[in-house]
Amino acid sequence: MAPSLLELTDLHTHFATDRGELPAVDGIDLTIRSGEIVGIVGESGCGKSVTSLSIMRLLPEPLARYAGGSIRFKGEDLLRAKEKRMKQVRGNEISMIFQEPMTSLNPLLTIGEQIGETLRVHRPVGRKDAAAKAVEMLRKVGIPRAEGVAKAYPHQLSGGMRQRVMIAIALCCEPELLIADEPTTALDVTIQAQILDLMKTLNRETGTAIMMITHDLGVVAELCERVVVMYAGKIVEEGSVHDILTDPRHPYTQGLIRSIPRLDEERERLYSIPGQVPRPGAIAQGCRFAPRCEHAMPICGEQLPELIACARPAHRSRCWLNTAQEVAN
Amino acid sequence: MLNYAIRRLLMLVPVLLGMTVIVFMIIRAIPGDPAEVILGEKASPQSKEALRQELKLDEPLYVQYGDYLGKLLSGDLGKSIRSKEPIATEIGPYLAATLELTAFAMLFAIVVGVNAGIVSAWRQNSWFDYASMLIALVGVSMPIFWLGLMEQWIFALELKWLPSIGRANPRDPIDAVTGLYLIDTLVAGRFDQFGTVLKHLVLPGIALGTIPMAIIARMTRSSMLEVLRSDYIRTAKAKGLSQLGVIYKHALRNAFIPVLTVIGLQFGLLLGGAVLTETIFAWPGIGRYIFDAISARDYPVIQSGILIIAFLFVLINLLVDLLYAAVDPRISYK
Structure with missing residues (x-):
């Protein structure tokens, strides 16, 4: 296994607002290895873009504050790095492309x-x-x-x-790492496929690792080896693309997959997850997805589940259902 | 581009023609009689009538206007009623004096205003931002005559740093070639005189440049704030550019187009609007020349003077329009 290139440990990024300091990214652990393509998936407002801008340290400080954790790039903590060092990193060691x-x-x-x-x-x-x-x-x-x-x-x-x-x-x-923040969202479908192809080819040729931020599971299936699903500033599920797409364990991931239109099924209406991503700071306690979850249990509203392995060690999910299953097994 | 410039210059003709009609009518609507102003109140009615005939003021207005326009089209600006000199030669030095003053004032306004605007935008809501925007607010609301008097009092009278009036030392006259003393003294190699001329320019230049400076600072700030939020600025930062690189290479050029418009308009306004400054600082410029002509009902001078200012005003704005295309590749004139 290739050595880890980027390691986020318990990253907290907060924003100062009129309603006080709100966590946009709330304790993220994420590892990207050299040459790997990792997908970060989630709805708008789940914190995926803030995570990427945190890595580049491009958020407007002091409005944005890195309240905790570390971002280790080749062993060096970028959160502690001086601006002069960050200028060497940006565009040279870590690059970024954007949605628009x-x-x-x-x-x-x-x-x-x-x-x-x-x-x-x-x-x-x-x-x-x-x-x-x-x-x-x-x-x-x-x-x-x-x-x-x-x-x-x-x-x-x-x-x-x-x-x-x-x-x-x-x-x-x-660069050793390319952060792509929804690079194909604004493009036509045929152009999308071309751009994804290009990224895949370049990844193979140059060995540049890619952190692919998207809300589109189709893009993930096309391009990535590993997926991280984010919800309301936290990781809710992660694993290989195959595991996540064929055997999703978190109800949120299941909802995301169910809401992809399919050609081989006849449906009156496309499935959509009810409700919206809670605004940062609106989450009191318990699982953040519980208000929108069809499997919600009493405990979901009280305690936040841990991100734990299910089925395979590399496939982890943050849901009480898994814990219940494990106990049953 | 050249075609466009030529077309715009041709479009100037109807504009200037309209100007001549309006100015011609307005100054004749002002109460007062040139003959009486020239000869004095106690002159006999006969001599006044004789002078009126000599100046052709007794003709109907359309005849007077036709006469004026005919001469104008053949390049004759007419003669001053007071001095009997051809206006074309008489107005030169006044125009040069005003051009030098306005150019200096605008240079001050642009350098200070643009940079203050940049720093204010970059450090939005900092003490510098608040201070410079307060100064800008005071600057636009400050009456020029008061600012001019305060400058003279503090820097000329009390501190004795700078001369209070005039363009140069009257005991050390300057060989005027272009009439722009800074250039004349440099060409002649008289650096001592150059310094004196520069000193004379400082106080009136600041008095005249303060309002445009304030307007430019506010415009630059708001335009920069908008540009700094744009996606390509984020791209520039993500490339690893330094702050100065981001600001001057990427942001300022994009923010400059609305500022350029303001600069053009202000430059044009200053040309004709320097009367107050020229009066306070005894600056022999075109504003005072026209102002004196108005007091003396010197119709030809008023007409030609205003026409020249209007011409320069339109010319400067044409120049600004052409500069847009130089700054922004998306703008092209065909």
Whole structure:
């Protein structure tokens, strides 16, 4: 097994609001190994984006506060790292791509400049070499007529092309970890498949680990080896893609899977999990999913279950049902 | 781009034509008689009538206007009633004096205003933000004449750091070539005079530049705040760029377009609106030239002076429009 590249231990990220300090990420443990593709799944507001921005330390401090835990990257705790060190990490050792390719590029700079800039920040290369490398990166991410595109401005490209450019920017310094925050959500389905394909190929070729943040289990099935399901700032289930998709143990994961439209079933209405993700701070005690759960028991409202192994050691779930099953066995 | 510029310049013609009509009518609607102002109240009615005939003020308005327009189209701005000099030659030094003052004032306004706006946005809700926005608020509400007098009192009279009035030392006259003294003294290699001219510019420049400075600071701040929230700024940070790189390379250029509009408008306003500053600091500029002409009912001078200011105003705004395209590749003129 490859050594762990990134290790989040009991990460707490809080936000100062008018209603006091609220936990957006509430005690997350997560490990990503070199070269691995891990999916982070959950609805909007479950804390997956905050987790990724915490790793990059890009949240607006002091509005956001890292209230506890650690983020170990190759053994170094990024939460204790100085800003100067973080600048070396960002874009160089850990890169990030975002959901909105339409607005994530600077409209006033050419594509070539925006790729070359990253290189020039982190490597001792001249303007010319950076420009040449930018064209090379554009080719690598499958952009035709790369020389022409390098001289183009973002508004001259389509959404899919822009996301490829974002990937080129992210990968030009050969980072060890790529955080992709819903990179395909804003794209057409066919373009989505192309981008996922590209990410998979690049992962194989360069060995860059990918942390794939998404709400789409289809994307996870396509791309990832391991999945972490988040709900209201906590991990509720994690395991291999196969285990999670074929044998989900947490009612929330089961709900997510049931709400995927299927071609081989006739249904009047698509299933949807009733209710909404609770707002941070609205959770008093017990399991956070209990108010929306169809299996809720008295204990669910009183005590938060632990994340424990079920069926297989690597498949863990945070649900009283599992505990009950284990006792029964 | 060139086509666009030419088209815009052609569109200037009807604008300026409209200006001539309005100015021509308005100044003749002001009560008062040039002949009486020139000859004095005690002059005989006959001599006043003779002067009116000489100046063709007894003709119907449309004849007077046609006469004026005909000369204007052949490039003749007319002669001053008071000095009998051609306005085209007389107005030059005044215009140069005002251009130098406004350029200096705008330079002050842009450098201070833009940077204050940037820091305020970057450190939103910090003491610097509150302080600079308070100064900006006071700045826009401050009457220029009061600010000018206070400057003269503190920096000229009490501290004796800077001269209070004029453009240069009257005992050490400057060889005017362009009329822009900073350039003239530099070309002549007279660095001592250059320093003196610069000192004379400071107080009126600040008095004149304070309002635009405040407006630019507020505009830059709000525009920067909006840009700093955008996705591509997050991308720039995620690339590992330094704060300065994020601000100056990515944010400022994007935030600059609305600021550019304000700068163009303010520059144009200052050209004609420097009367108060020019009066307080005895600055021989075009504002005072026109103001004196109004008091003397010197119709040709008023007409030509306002026309020139209007022309410059439109020209500056054309320049701003062309600059948009230079800043933003999404804007192109065909």
